[in-house]
Amino acid sequence: MTLQIQRSFDQEKGRWNITPKGDVDISTAPVLRTALDEAYREAKANVVLHFDQLNYMDSTGLGVIIGAYGRMKESGNDIILENPRDNIKKLLRITNLDRLLCPELCE
Amino acid sequence: MTDMVKFSVPGKPQYVGTIRMAISSLANSLGFDVEAIEDIKVAVSEACTNAVCHRSTINGEYEVFCELSKERLVVSVVDKAGGYNPETYSEPCLECPKEGGLGIYIIKALMDEVDIFTEVGIGTRIQMVKYTR
Numbered sequence: 001m002t003l004q005i006q007r008s009f010d011q012e013k014g015r016w017n018i019t020p021k022g023d024v025d026i027s028t029a030p031v032l033r034t035a036l037d038e039a040y041r042e043a044k045a046n047v048v049l050h051f052d053q054l055n056y057m058d059s060t061g062l063g064v065i066i067g068a069y070g071r072m073k074e075s076g077n078d079i080i081l082e083n084p085r086d087n088i089k090k091l092l093r094i095t096n097l098d099r100l101l102c103p104e105l106c107e
Numbered sequence: 108m109t110d111m112v113k114f115s116v117p118g119k120p121q122y123v124g125t126i127r128m129a130i131s132s133l134a135n136s137l138g139f140d141v142e143a144i145e146d147i148k149v150a151v152s153e154a155c156t157n158a159v160c161h162r163s164t165i166n167g168e169y170e171v172f173c174e175l176s177k178e179r180l181v182v183s184v185v186d187k188a189g190g191y192n193p194e195t196y197s198e199p200c201l202e203c204p205k206e207g208g209l210g211i212y213i214i215k216a217l218m219d220e221v222d223i224f225t226e227v228g229i230g231t232r233i234q235m236v237k238y239t240r
Contacts, residue, residue: 001121025124027120027123056127059210086145087142090146091213094216
């Protein structure tokens with residue numbers, strides 16, 4: 001199982017774009033945690049997680065995102081998930097995290 | 108006719124993905140649709156993650172038993188990590204999400220039947236069933 005993460009800072013919109021590619025599970029979740037932590041240490045700004053190329057995620061990934069969400073909220077920033085695949089959408093729905101992390105899916 | 112497939116797995120994070128791929132292939136061979144296969148993959152990974160996180164022995168080995176029949180797939184993840192007291196387990200609060208604690212909740216939401224047998228001092232068996240319908 002592999003996970004590759006690209007991140008870049010969008011100067012115009014003042015936010016991080018982070019794109020994980022592959023699978024997030026117990027063995028790769030630390031990679032996602034490090035990417036989020038490093039980005040946020042470099043610049044405190046909103047984060048958009050582009051999930052187009054994320055094949056798989058379970059509670060270990062949700063845990064990392066919830067942790068980052070909590071830390072970011074303290075300084076008034078948001079984390080938003082974009083384009084999660086159906087399997088990940090379902091996971092977000094059953095855990096009620098869709099309302100926090102991708103409100104447009106709740107409509 | 109029921110086939111049994113058994114795996115003995117080192118309690119290390121890198122093997123959870125291996126089991127997930129193997130179970131995915133077994134579920135596919137039983138004719139489950141894509142959504143059901145995804146449900147099974149997540150549920151089994153959650154159970155394996157629990158076994159890895161709670162390991163107490165040196166290599167924390169755990170076992171995964173798969174029972175395949177035309178009607179259903181039964182997967183049991185059995186560890187010897189010392190068990191836990193089910194009276195102290197509480198459902199996660201979905202209004203105030205926090206890291207960890209979602210695994211069992213997710214397994215119950217994705218599988219048709221879930222039984223958890225745990226004995227303090229011994230270990231835990233999470234048995235999950237998905238019907239082919």
